[in-house]
Amino acid sequence: MTETVQPVIVGAGPAGIGAAERLVKAGLRPIVLDEGFRAGGQIYRRPLIDDGRSYRNRYGSEAKKAERLHRAFDRLVPSIDYRPETLVWNVADTDRGGHLDVLSRGIHREIAFTHLLLATGATDRVLPFPGWTRPGVYTLGAAQTALKAQGCTVGEKLVFMGSGPLLYLVAWQYMKAGASVEAVLDTGPLSSKAHLISLLPRAPRIIALGLFYGVQLKLAGVRILYGVRPEAIIGEERVDGIRFRVGDQIETLQCNALAYGFALRAETQLADLAGCRFRFDERDRAWLPERDALGRTSRPQVYVAGDGSGIAGADAAELAGELAALALIEDLGKAHGGDRARQLIAAHGRILRQRDILEKAFPFPRDWFETVPGTTMLCRCEEISISEARLAIETENISEVNRLKALSRVGMGRCQGRMCSAAAAEFLSGVRKVEPEAVGRLRAQAPVKPIPLTFGVTGEGEARS
Amino acid sequence: MTRRISTDVAIIGGGLVGSSAALAIRKAGLDVVLIDKGFCGAQASGVNYGGVRRQGRSPEQLPLSQRAHRIWPRLRELVGIDGEYVRSGHLKLARTEKDFAKLEAYAETVEGFGIGLELIGGRALKARFPWLSAEAAGASLCADDGHANPRLVSPAFARAAERAGATVLEHTSVRDVFSTGNGFTVLAGDGIEIRSRMLINSAGAWSDRFATAFGEAVPLTRIYPSMVVTEPLPLRLPVSMGEQGGGFYGRQVARGNYVMGGGRGRALANPDFSRPAVSAASSVMQRAIALFPHLANAQVIRFWSGTESEMPDGNPVIGPSETTPGLFHAFGFCGAGFQIAPAVGEVICELVTRGQSTTPVDAFSIGRFREASAHTATSL
Numbered sequence: 001m002t003e004t005v006q007p008v009i010v011g012a013g014p015a016g017i018g019a020a021e022r023l024v025k026a027g028l029r030p031i032v033l034d035e036g037f038r039a040g041g042q043i044y045r046r047p048l049i050d051d052g053r054s055y056r057n058r059y060g061s062e063a064k065k066a067e068r069l070h071r072a073f074d075r076l077v078p079s080i081d082y083r084p085e086t087l088v089w090n091v092a093d094t095d096r097g098g099h100l101d102v103l104s105r106g107i108h109r110e111i112a113f114t115h116l117l118l119a120t121g122a123t124d125r126v127l128p129f130p131g132w133t134r135p136g137v138y139t140l141g142a143a144q145t146a147l148k149a150q151g152c153t154v155g156e157k158l159v160f161m162g163s164g165p166l167l168y169l170v171a172w173q174y175m176k177a178g179a180s181v182e183a184v185l186d187t188g189p190l191s192s193k194a195h196l197i198s199l200l201p202r203a204p205r206i207i208a209l210g211l212f213y214g215v216q217l218k219l220a221g222v223r224i225l226y227g228v229r230p231e232a233i234i235g236e237e238r239v240d241g242i243r244f245r246v247g248d249q250i251e252t253l254q255c256n257a258l259a260y261g262f263a264l265r266a267e268t269q270l271a272d273l274a275g276c277r278f279r280f281d282e283r284d285r286a287w288l289p290e291r292d293a294l295g296r297t298s299r300p301q302v303y304v305a306g307d308g309s310g311i312a313g314a315d316a317a318e319l320a321g322e323l324a325a326l327a328l329i330e331d332l333g334k335a336h337g338g339d340r341a342r343q344l345i346a347a348h349g350r351i352l353r354q355r356d357i358l359e360k361a362f363p364f365p366r367d368w369f370e371t372v373p374g375t376t377m378l379c380r381c382e383e384i385s386i387s388e389a390r391l392a393i394e395t396e397n398i399s400e401v402n403r404l405k406a407l408s409r410v411g412m413g414r415c416q417g418r419m420c421s422a423a424a425a426e427f428l429s430g431v432r433k434v435e436p437e438a439v440g441r442l443r444a445q446a447p448v449k450p451i452p453l454t455f456g457v458t459g460e461g462e463a464r465s
Numbered sequence: 466m467t468r469r470i471s472t473d474v475a476i477i478g479g480g481l482v483g484s485s486a487a488l489a490i491r492k493a494g495l496d497v498v499l500i501d502k503g504f505c506g507a508q509a510s511g512v513n514y515g516g517v518r519r520q521g522r523s524p525e526q527l528p529l530s531q532r533a534h535r536i537w538p539r540l541r542e543l544v545g546i547d548g549e550y551v552r553s554g555h556l557k558l559a560r561t562e563k564d565f566a567k568l569e570a571y572a573e574t575v576e577g578f579g580i581g582l583e584l585i586g587g588r589a590l591k592a593r594f595p596w597l598s599a600e601a602a603g604a605s606l607c608a609d610d611g612h613a614n615p616r617l618v619s620p621a622f623a624r625a626a627e628r629a630g631a632t633v634l635e636h637t638s639v640r641d642v643f644s645t646g647n648g649f650t651v652l653a654g655d656g657i658e659i660r661s662r663m664l665i666n667s668a669g670a671w672s673d674r675f676a677t678a679f680g681e682a683v684p685l686t687r688i689y690p691s692m693v694v695t696e697p698l699p700l701r702l703p704v705s706m707g708e709q710g711g712g713f714y715g716r717q718v719a720r721g722n723y724v725m726g727g728g729r730g731r732a733l734a735n736p737d738f739s740r741p742a743v744s745a746a747s748s749v750m751q752r753a754i755a756l757f758p759h760l761a762n763a764q765v766i767r768f769w770s771g772t773e774s775e776m777p778d779g780n781p782v783i784g785p786s787e788t789t790p791g792l793f794h795a796f797g798f799c800g801a802g803f804q805i806a807p808a809v810g811e812v813i814c815e816l817v818t819r820g821q822s823t824t825p826v827d828a829f830s831i832g833r834f835r836e837a838s839a840h841t842a843t844s845l
Contacts, residue, residue: 090743095734101743108747273740275733382720396624403504406511406616409720414696414766446741450764453695453750 007328008033008100008113010088010270013041014314015119015306017073018321019328024079026329026336031081031111033088033102039073041121042141043314045148046070058148060173061209065314089447091116091273096300098274101446108455115301115328118271118289119321120308122264127368127423131233131242133380136257140166143259144173153179155257159242161185161230163362164263165210172213174259175220182255183223185244187262187365190226195360203354229371233258245371262364264311265422269444271309274302280437283359284311286422287441293345295324296331303327316351319344369430378427379420381413386427393431400440401425414450417442467656470632472496474817475651475661477639477675478668479505481615481803482795484622485810486665486817487631488543493818497631498659499623500651502638502671506619509669509798510806512771514692514714514726515615516705517804518555519580520607521571523780525828526805527578532824533808534580534609540618543807544625548618549719554704555610556594558601558756564709565603572605582607596701599756612705612716615803622807639668642678644789663791663817670774671737672782672796676831680788683834685797688775689730691745693753695763697721702757713752723760725749730770741768775799776834783809783829785816793817794831 007023009016012034023030032039038046044059044066055063076082083104090101097114124139131137138146138154140162146154157180160171167184175181200207217224225246234241234252241254263284271289272278277298278287288310295303303324306317323344329336374387392398392408401424404410410424411417417424421442429436474490476483479501487499499505517537519530541547559565565586572582583606585593590604627633637654642664651659666675673685702717715725728745732738746768753760776782776797786792793816795809802809812822 092740092743110743396620400504403507406507407620412767414764416767445767445769446743447765447768450696450766453754453760453763453765455747455750455765 005114005332006031006112007115007117008111009117009119010100011041011119011121011306011308012036012039012073012082012084013119013121013306013317014043014069015121015308015317015321015324016041016117017069017076018318019117019119019305019325020076020080021072022322022325023328024076026325026334028329029080030117031083031113033086033100033111034082034084035087037084039082039084040066040070041314042145044069045145047149047151051151053151060169060176062314069318087449087451088270089449089451091270094274094299094302103451103455115303115331116274117303117305117324117328118274118308119304119306119317120267120270122266122307122311123418124261125263125265125422126260126419127262127365127426128376128378128386128420129230129232129372130376131235131239133377134233134235134239135237136235136239137233138257138259140164140170140259140261141264143257144170147173147177153177154259155239155255156180157182157255158257158259159183159185159253159255161187161228161242161244161258161260162262163187163365164261165206165358165362166261166263167362168210168213168217170259171222172217175217175222181217181220181222182253183225184217185228185230186224186226187228188226188361188363192361192363195357199354199357199361202350202357206354229365229368263362264307266310267308267418269416269418269448271297271302271304272444273446273448275299276302276304278441281310283356285364285426285436292327293323294327294330294341295320296327301331312348312351312355316348319348319351323348369427378424379410379413381415381420382409384408384410389424389427390431393428398428399432399434399438401428401442402440404428405442411442416445416448467658470498470657470659472498472632472659472661474498474663474665475649475659476500476665476667477642477651478666478672478796479623479633479635480508480510480667480669481506481619481622481806482510482798482809482813483665483667484619484626485807486667486795486813487626487633487810488622488629489810489814490817491626491629491631493814495818497626498661499626499631499633500637500639500653500659501635504620504635505623505633506616509771509773509802510619511616512692512769513615513690513773513800513803514724515612515716515803516555516707516714517550517613518607518610518705518707519804520555520557520582520605520610521707522801524575524578525780527575527580528824529805529808529812529826531578531580532811533805536807536811537613537804540621544618544621546617546621548613548621550611550613550618552609552611553716555607555707556704557605557607557707557709558599559603559605559709560601562602567709568603568605580607581609596759597756598758606704610705614718622810639675642675644679644792648791663793665793665795665813665817667795667813669796670772672774672794676782676794679786679792681786681794681831683782683797683831684777685774687732687736688773688800689732689739689770690726690773690800691728691730691741691749692724692726692769693741693746693749693765694725694767694769695723695760696766698723698760698763701759706756713749713756715753715756723753723757723763725753727752737772739770739772741770773798773800778833781809781829782831782834783812783826784831787830787832787835
């Protein structure tokens, strides 16, 4: 039996980088697999080619952190086995170690691990409304990525909609980039923002930044409306505007792009394939892998960190990455500074308590489906409308999301529910008049993202020790 | 708190066999309780390939298969949906002359059953199916075979049984079952006690436990088919395809996805659950590209597997218990139960209501394993 230890980190965002740094310090050489072209994750995404823009220009208030993390990673590269442009699409044989099936620049490989650290991040949580699939409608995250990585805007005249701190940040970034921001449509009520007052003593920087974005938007004459619900995107082939409701008033705004989102949803499929136990998280309204204070899952030698294990943002992700690495080191029977772990746990806990307040200040629109017409697509891959899903739920007496998928095809398409399953769970629980927890969670199946049918032809297996 | 239910027939296992039996028996006027540990039709009945095929079955199965063949076109009338059933034809390829000889021999063996096989030589095959690019020695076409959507069909039978008056208990595990002399007691779920005159064991891969409980141990093993599905693509594949030897099967569904299978998945630590094996999926995908070069740029969106039972002789167990009057078995379909299941349901109904089947099922008697299991017992 070999004594080789081979940790594998999936994801090179703040959590993955934080974990890699700590493992290297402990004398380990992790394999770091990342889907991106360059490390940094979504929040600190780097351009494909350097375009001469400064960190300040690209990352705004987060410039210092971005620069520090990028530099840290660049220094790490000689000490790790870094594989960018690598999609991890399956986890197999997870009994104290296992292997990953990956697609790395078009080549299929099996990568063996003894310890697996999942830092898989998150995607935008979206909800359907009439026109949400129209070209010109983007998620807030995608709109931000266009700015950061491609240095372009998704439109000239934009409306931003949704709930969450990202809403104001992205609107502000677009304004600074020279786009015309027509309005910020916050789906939360103005009264919800009162919760932010209790955040002031705990996180003055967040409040200061929020105020800064809000005030600057206001000063530039951008309308900020609260308690908004969309009626429909205007335009047949593209976005010409948006019609929305505020209270009893219906209004129309002209724009050629809309960016929207409702906080983020964790990417948990690999943890599911690794056999981790899940629990329902009230704050995220989602099923998340169970984790201890350091990031150990229910599976031995499998760890989670960052937004992929629950939405807490980049700062928390970096801490969680290091924490999970400490857990891994501890599990190898090596000593690590217990004080460091305690500090990290305390700091991580503080951020989570801030998230509780932010969730109240930027609430999820629980009544969303009460006003969305039945003709709206719920599942865009399989083109299943809300009324088709409702018919299936009612005639088949469906009370669980996997059953909804089996009987109506919601979540069965290309995205495998990554885009629609949060909405589908909310919709199903609404029809059934139960909490979202009660309708269960969509089971993940490999491949977690589409892979070419030719993968088996071009495949090469790496020798497994 | 105990809930007591009294019924004529209790059915353990709400797959397609149990559900179609429940529907038939209910229609015959008896009270039925259908019990499933999960959702009805969520195991092998709901996640199989969806082939509705007679071609390739053993001669013993063909009378039953022919009976089922007459049921499939009546799905809408029976259960309210057509289940995407199409008589597309089932084309079974032979890669080699030797394989083609096997297809020829099979066609001769089953000639008397009237399933209408047509043997097509290599050159004619190219002319008939120009989209087929792989080299083949020949093929056998069963024009009236086809395919359907298992994840719709199987639950629909359970719902139809329920509408017809059956009591359907889902998410209800059977904890214990025993004979009371003049009937059966089934202890299930959270304090449910079902008393029935008759009992049907149609629990698929879980049936051996219930057979053993009545002194009829069977050499049942579990198999895990390995399936692959592509993104939706333009409609091009008009038939359901198979290959002599069984390494590959594939069909294109109305939505456009290619559903393909071959090889086996593997069990997880809990053998009730399984995952497709990447090696099996990979060989299915390689074969798919050889057969259909137009799939070269297609993407695979999902693998899946399920839990199915297999018997050593490739035939199911269908018929009365040899130890316990009033008990009937219907399981062990070896990965090929989907097409015949609706007929099995009717046969079970006949056995329950009249004591005999109008379709021959003697070959599927559980007694054929009596010696084998006795032998196993002594060798242990």
